[in-house]
Amino acid sequence: MTARWHVLNVRVPDALDDEIAAVLGSGSLGVEVAAFRPGMTELRVYLGPAEDPGVWRKRAAQVLSAHGLPADASELSIDPVPDGRWVERWQASLSPIPLGRRFVVVAKESALDQGGREPIRLIPGMAFGTGEHETTRLCAAGVEQQVTPGSRWLDLGTGTGLLAIVAARCGASRVLAVDSDPEAAAVASEVLAANAAGDVVEVRVGSIAERCGETFDGIVANIQSSFFISNAASLASALVQSGVLIASGFLDDDVQDIASALRAASFRVEARASLGPWVCLLARRGEA
Ligand code: SAH
Numbered sequence: 001m002t003a004r005w006h007v008l009n010v011r012v013p014d015a016l017d018d019e020i021a022a023v024l025g026s027g028s029l030g031v032e033v034a035a036f037r038p039g040m041t042e043l044r045v046y047l048g049p050a051e052d053p054g055v056w057r058k059r060a061a062q063v064l065s066a067h068g069l070p071a072d073a074s075e076l077s078i079d080p081v082p083d084g085r086w087v088e089r090w091q092a093s094l095s096p097i098p099l100g101r102r103f104v105v106v107a108k109e110s111a112l113d114q115g116g117r118e119p120i121r122l123i124p125g126m127a128f129g130t131g132e133h134e135t136t137r138l139c140a141a142g143v144e145q146q147v148t149p150g151s152r153w154l155d156l157g158t159g160t161g162l163l164a165i166v167a168a169r170c171g172a173s174r175v176l177a178v179d180s181d182p183e184a185a186a187v188a189s190e191v192l193a194a195n196a197a198g199d200v201v202e203v204r205v206g207s208i209a210e211r212c213g214e215t216f217d218g219i220v221a222n223i224q225s226s227f228f229i230s231n232a233a234s235l236a237s238a239l240v241q242s243g244v245l246i247a248s249g250f251l252d253d254d255v256q257d258i259a260s261a262l263r264a265a266s267f268r269v270e271a272r273a274s275l276g277p278w279v280c281l282l283a284r285r286g287e288a
Pocket of ligand 1: 050128129130131135136139156157158159160161162163178179180181184206207208222223224227
């Protein structure tokens with residue numbers, strides 16, 4: 001899948017910009033607030049490749065209408081983002097983002113003292129995974145809990161490589177990080193090198209097939225729900241007996257279907273965590 005970024009644009013009266021930006025920005029990658037003309041502000045809500053623009057359009061229209069603003073008058077529009085340069089600007093200005101219990105994600109140039117948390121350095125680039133998104137945070141917390149020293153992990157849909165780095169820092173002896181988007185894989189390689197994780201983490205372009213028969217003690221996958229439904233059996237066979245799957249990237253509504261697909265493939269769903277509407281499941285491979 002090639003990354004498709006979208007930006008949702010909407011023009012709102014100044015008096016409402018903070019409130020609408022907060023509501024509309026929740027779950028997005030970030031909101032840019034720009035003066036449009038006196039009294040009016042333009043909000044640009046950036047959406048990652050996993051987001052459905054149709055769903056966001058509907059959500060935005062609802063938020064506007066709740067504030068007495070018709071979508072037409074607010075010039076609501078959603079456009080593909082032609083290049084990733086805004087991501088670079090935005091990531092460069094990132095404030096540190098705490099991740100799990102132990103880490104903090106910082107832009108490359110940031111000072112290293114982060115209140116006792118261990119920094120993971122992010123390099124601006126066109127890939128998903130700054131540590132801000134709920135699903136990344138849920139997965140990072142799961143990885144922190146589940147990685148045991150010397151264990152082997154597969155990070156499926158690595159994006160910037162953040163979760164692979166968390167696994168390596170928590171003691172994994174090998175992490176295979178794959179992403180079907182070559183651009184993401186390139187960003188991940190750079191971020192891994194900047195975090196001196198390159199000797200533990202190997203990056204490959206592709207998906208679960210690129211494990212080439214290797215098995216793992218754990219898999220972390222922050223990917224769209226359809227992936228888990230179509231690949232439950234392959235996920236099980238990529239794990240050793242009792243290996244653990246940390247799965248996120250989907251909403252509450254999808255959990256039932258994903259859990260049944262996982263159970264049919266021998267997994268036991270052992271725990272569930274959520275942040276806002278986003279869910280993370282922890283499942284353990286049973287007897288095949
Ligand atoms: N792991 C990061 C990024 C998650 S975004 C984090 O948690 O923050 C999901 C990533 O999965 C994207 O980079 C996307 O390119 C990749 N992806 C989507 N479908 C995939 C598939 N079938 N196989 C491998 N990677 C996939």
